[in-house]
Amino acid sequence: MLIAPPLSLYIHIPWCVKKCPYCDFNSHAQVGGLPQDAYVTALLADLDRDLADFGEALADRPLRSIFFGGGTPSLFSPDAIARILDGVGKRLSFDRDIEITLETNPGTVEHGRFDGYRGAGVNRISFGVQSFDDEKLHRLGRIHSASDAARVVGEAREAGFDNFNIDLMYALPDQDLAGAARDIEQAIALAPTHISHYQLTIEPNTLFAARPPTLPDSDAAWDMQEHCQQMLADAGYAQYEISAYAQAGRRSTHNLNYWEFGDYLGIGAGAHGKLTDAASGTIRRRAKQRTPRAYLDHAGAPRATASTVEIASLDLPFEYMMNALRLVDGVPMNEFPQRTGLGIEAIASTLAAARKQGWIREGLEILRATDEGQRFLNDVIAMFLPAPADDGRRPSA
Structure with missing residues (x-):
């Protein structure tokens, strides 16, 4: 019998300072000023459209988690994030212990912003560090340094954030086992509650696909994975998903909802959602217009939705x-x-x-x-x- 699962909300902020050569996400280099006010208005209109289309299937279903992903959501001001969360809260109820995560780039967070994000309602931060080796960061096209990463983690902690993730990649260009281990050591030293540790892969339609760097072979990458897994386990980070490690009681609520085939609304340029309608026995996926311009031009209108499909039972x-x-x-x-x-x-x-x-x-x-x-x-x-x-x-x- 089909039963409506927990519900989450994904909010996509599509802009970055610049596009990283390995990234195949729906992200776009910032050119000129960000249309923050217009985009916040579009996000809430997008949510209104979903609520109008799926209202009965959403009745009496509080949000379990909210995740601001990108792109680089930390390019948006705390006031803009507060407007979004206030608007969402007027339209949907929140679980009492809702998890609200904001992805941040250590190179884009100005001093003092963490106080503002916390005041807006964010209670979890995810830092896109990727490596603590400045040479590797340069080759990955990242705009921050290892010292920037350590600094912003400290600032977040001073602002009262006690729940945060560090994203790390391994099998980087010309990386060896010792280099991968050093990244883990430095991440652990910052005492995050959660570490995401995943292998760099070459994705189509990226700069790395056009000009591939020299990456460790599959055996070397496997050795890195096993060695780093053991380091994380020894430090108290239990693996609960292929690339996710957490201290006790600190697993990512939002990502668990994905992996447990839960439901989620997706608002923002290129955002995807999945929704179960137990009454009709259907499960549907919805995608929004991918480019920021098209998304903003059709905010709240049917054309802002790129596709809605019912998942067939065979799938x-x-x-x-x-x-x-x-x-x-x-x-x-x-x-x-x-x-x-x-x-x-x-x-x-x-x-x-x-x-x-x-x-x-x-x-x-x-x-x-x-x-x-x-x-x-x-x-x-x-x-x-x-x-x-x-x-x-x-x-x-």
Whole structure:
């Protein structure tokens, strides 16, 4: 039986000071002044459109988390962030312990802004550090230095933030194991509550794709991952997802909602959302206009939405597994029918094949990949794809 899961909100701020050569996110280099007031107005109009379209499916569902992503949300002033959160709060209720995260670039946060962000309602910061090696930061196109990162973490802590994440990448251009370990050591020294540690990969349509740097080979990258995982574990950061490590009680509520196949509204240029309507038995995805100009031009109008699709039942096993199997501890097996509306029989034969391969743990209560399954997770998830003849999608009414 399909049951509406927890609800989150993602807010996309698409501008950066400059585009990093590895980045394939929907981000755009800032040219001239930022249209903060117009964009805040557009975001709230965008939310109003979603509420009008999905109102019945959103009734009595408080927000579990809010995440400001980008781009570089810290380019926006505390007053702009406060306007957004005030507007959201007038339209939707908040869980009492709601998590509200703001992504920040250590090179864009002016002294004193953290006080303003905290006053606006933000209670968690995510720092896009990526490395503590200035040479590596330069090659990654980052605008901050290692000392900038340490400074802004200290400023956030002085402003009262006791819950923050540090993003780090490994397998960087010409990086060795010792260099990856030094990055972990310096991150741990700053005592974040959460560390995201993920491998740099070359994505299409990026500067690195056009002019690839020399990256460590797959064996060297695996050695870095294993070594850094152990360092993090020894320091009290438990791995709970492929690239996420947290102190006790400090897992990311927002990201967990994604991985547990929860629902989320997405507002902003290029933002994506997913919403379950238990009454009609449908799960829909919605995407917004990708470019800031098109998004602003059509704010609140139907054309601000680029697409709305209903996820066909044939696609649901893959969509679910693509998220849930990333969790190290897995998910309760009974959540599959609750989150998809499908019976366990829809995945029984594929689960049996994956268990025979040694990629899914035995047992009927918890759905969880083995250590070998985690290493070859893309192959495991691909087993749940529908047959090629089924396109699995249809436009929503």
